[in-house]
Amino acid sequence: MKHLMKIEGLSTVFHTEEGKVTAVDHVSFQVREGETVCIVGESGCGKSVTAMSIMGLVEAPGGQVNGGQIDFAGEDLLRLDKNTLRAIRGNEIAMIFQEPMSSLNPVMKIGEQIMEPLMVHLKLNKKQARIRAIELITQVGIARPEQIFGSYPHELSGGMLQRIMIAIAVSCSPKLLIADEPTTALDVTIQAQILDMLREFKESGGMSILLITHDLGVVAEMADYVIVMYSGQIVEEGGVVELFNHPKHPYTRGLLKSKPVVGQRLEELYSIPGQVPNPLTLEQSCYFHDRCEHCMPVCRSRQPRLEELGGGQKTACWLYEEAEVHV
């Protein structure tokens, strides 16, 4: 399959009072056409910043993307001028945020907000946009679309708002949909509906999805390809079945182990000991070494590279590289 977006060596830094923080550190991956790629990891490991960097939401002077390229349909998003970028955003790449309650403008009617990208990108007139907007509201499974059209965001529930966000995101039939924890703020039953809806839109519109989540259940349900991030780096990636069946990196294993299983009652749920390291004090080492069960001397002094281990799965861990080093 052809790749739709190819990210090469993406690095994003934030300038804080205490110093420079590298939130995304030489991340490379690709999203193929019609594929769902999931980025998983704990809080603070750079998932959202990766998405923000793709969308150009990292703004100076606070932070900046200081390296790499994001090739989207033949163009480098990081080097496009403002106008071209604007024509791509919302039109070819759309994004859904975590908090539906705060991602809609509180003083604009729902309908107007759906009409906006239709009028801006597809150049529909008001009347056409209105008709299309009502269609979209129906498509995301909301009854009484006419009435919802005229409501304000505070009058709807979180689940409904997230549907509206999806309606806005898919309104221009984007090629890529970036969903940054789209179900985190919703309750479980709504979660399933939202995910189903995303999958439907993906299949009917042939779009790719870059899904960012910390929920492995969501990953299992949605992903074709999984990227595991830790401390701003990719530590493991691979096809979803491969990765779930044969997790290689101790971090991935830990994540999978800490997932509760329905019907299984444990005294205590497994958790990976320790915390994500402070990004200010990172040294030349495997960033996971102080939490790793298999920590070796080499882990403390050198950084493992992301190596292909067969089956398309890539892992950055000395456990697997060491064999080669010694042979």
Added chain:
Amino acid sequence: MTVDSRLAGLREPQVQRQKSSLFRQSLKRLMKNKLAVAGFGVVVFMFALCFIGPFFSPYADNKINMAMMNKAPSLQHLLGTDALGRDILTRVMQAGRISLTVGLASMVLSVFIGALLGAVAGYYRGIADQIIMRIADLLMTIPGLPLLFIFGALLSEWKVPTDYRMYIVMLMLSIVNWPGLARMVRGQMLSLREREFMQAAVVLGLRDSRKLFHHLLPNVVPLLIVMATLNIGGAILSESVLSFFGLGVMPPTPTWGNMIDAANNMIDFQDHPWLWIPPGLSIFATVIAINIFGDGLRDVLDPKQKR
């Protein structure tokens, strides 16, 4: 009756309630504030009196009548006559037209300038912000009244025709008033632009102008309404002060301020109180009413205050 139709019947009232707009909700809350409603009543009354009243007055031509100089209130002249025999009530109404127009127009102008510059400064930050806000700071460091006095004195010095003075006074008041508004709007912009819905707007690929005027400014409108209302009161007061000192709108164009000025001597002050009490009371009532109404509006519209 099927279950469906019965359900539909049950849902109906909810549908009605959902339809109420933000505006209607605010109006409802405002109606509960008796004082604010009274204030609004007084404002409406003053406007009606000044703009419609003169049509019913037999003395609207302002003819000088030497036989009726400085007459005390009577049935013929409800509020008496002035030094030139003109009817005070008619004069007060005509003066009110000018004073209220000056207040309203200068408010519109200063809100326009203030909102626009404040929005641009807060949204773009950087150099635009520096230039706009430093100018605003400069204007704010000089107290308003002395600045207006200087402007007024210059107008007199340059012998600006009386007819134009009214418009220039409006402009002067706006120049003094916009920095406060701009500063407020800028502050709001700075916090609003970081909100998630603005990131969503960026992601939608909207133009700056659209983000600014379609997404950000409407969020400031409640605040602007409140500021604008209070601003009218201030502008009316400033205009009166200026005109009282003979630096604002000049006679023969009547304003409340220069009507009081006309009684600015010991004899008139003591012996002909009907010369200055009616315009004075008009200023007092109008400004107080506007401020009370504005405070009521703030209680309703300002989201930062607890309800």
